[in-house]
Amino acid sequence: MLENKKLFLLDIDGTICKGNQLVEGSAAFLKDIKANGGQFVFITNNATKSIDDYIRFFQVLGIHTDYTNFLTASYVTIDYLKKNHAGELIYVLGTRSFIRELKKNKIHVTSDCEDEGITCVVVSYDNQLTYEKLSDTCKLLSTKNVDYLATNPDYVCPIEFGFVPDCGSICEMLAHAVKRMPYFIGKPQPEMVELALQRNHYRKEETLIVGDRLYTDILCGHHAGVETVLVLSGEATKEEAKAYEHQPDYVMSSVDELHEAWSKSIS
CATH class of the missing domain: 3.40.50.1000 (HAD superfamily/HAD-like)
Known part of the structure; x- marks a missing residue:
């Protein structure tokens, strides 16, 4: 009630x-x-913004918030990686801000699929997505024995004019090539x-x-x-x-x- x-x-x-x-x-x-x-x-x-980003975002809109007001997909992804892949090398398909947030929290990150020792692939929403990123991710998932995670299963992200593809849509597209879906964390x-x-x-x-x-x-x-x-x-x-x-x-x-x-x- x-x-x-x-x-x-x-x-x-x-x-x-x-x-x-x-x-x-x-x-x-x-x-x-x-x-x-x-x-x-x-x-x-939404894993593209850090909690600091959100605090600033809402401040501009006239709403006071602090760290206690947020739990984000990036936060729980970092928590999951620290518990399950501590010290390991993680390949990330995501925005620069998401990668920056991972590095800030001492997650070992690479965007080079040729790096040795990659144990896990993490996919997130990426408004800087390129075909090269998709191809590199497919190569890792098809040729290496790596864990496969994604920040969230959302298919679309609502914006002013309607919707744009979100992380779930990227993962569905990859699945047609690699016949594999990730474990979604959010x-x-x-x-x-x-x-x-x-x-x-x-x-x-x-x-x-x-x-x-x-x-x-x-x-x-x-x-x-x-x-x-x-x-x-x-x-x-x-x-x-x-x-x-x-x-x-x-x-x-x-x-x-x-x-x-x-x-x-x-x-």
Whole structure:
């Protein structure tokens, strides 16, 4: 029930923002959560931005945030690599900012498929993608016994004019060549939710996941045992929600409608 919710786990792209613009009502909702003694954490599959990038991004939009407000796909990818591939050489297909974030966190990274000792391939969203990068990744996955990871399974990324291909689409394209899919680290895996609960000391029944994608946000809630809200401001449609195997607990037009419903429930 909405009146019990105190921890809001919010997707960003398509839920709180579209491109560089806030979805209507987002700022007021975030302010009201804090004013009522709650907490919000952005759990995003976008691996192109570091937490520092996001803090600056929201500052420009007039919203104050700090490190406690974010869990990102790049963060959980770094955590996974430290636990499972410590000290190993990792080949990365991704943006310069993502590679920079990995290096900053002492992950041994290369973009040269000919380097000796590569044990793992990591694929992420890449708006600097080239055919050479795709070919090099295929060569590694086809000829070397390496682990294969990806930051997130999202097929598209919502922006101002519509959508552009995301990490999941890149992996699908690679799969046609190498007959192999990666282990996806971000949502819908439950790790982000579990980390958020541990950090903020809330129970699952006090927590709500809010997002615009059925196969990441809503499925993540199903895996983690947390109630979900599907907002129709991004990728999914009401018709797709009705047909989806794992039904969201609530379907709303946007966070503006959620804000109104939650405010009424606690008044």
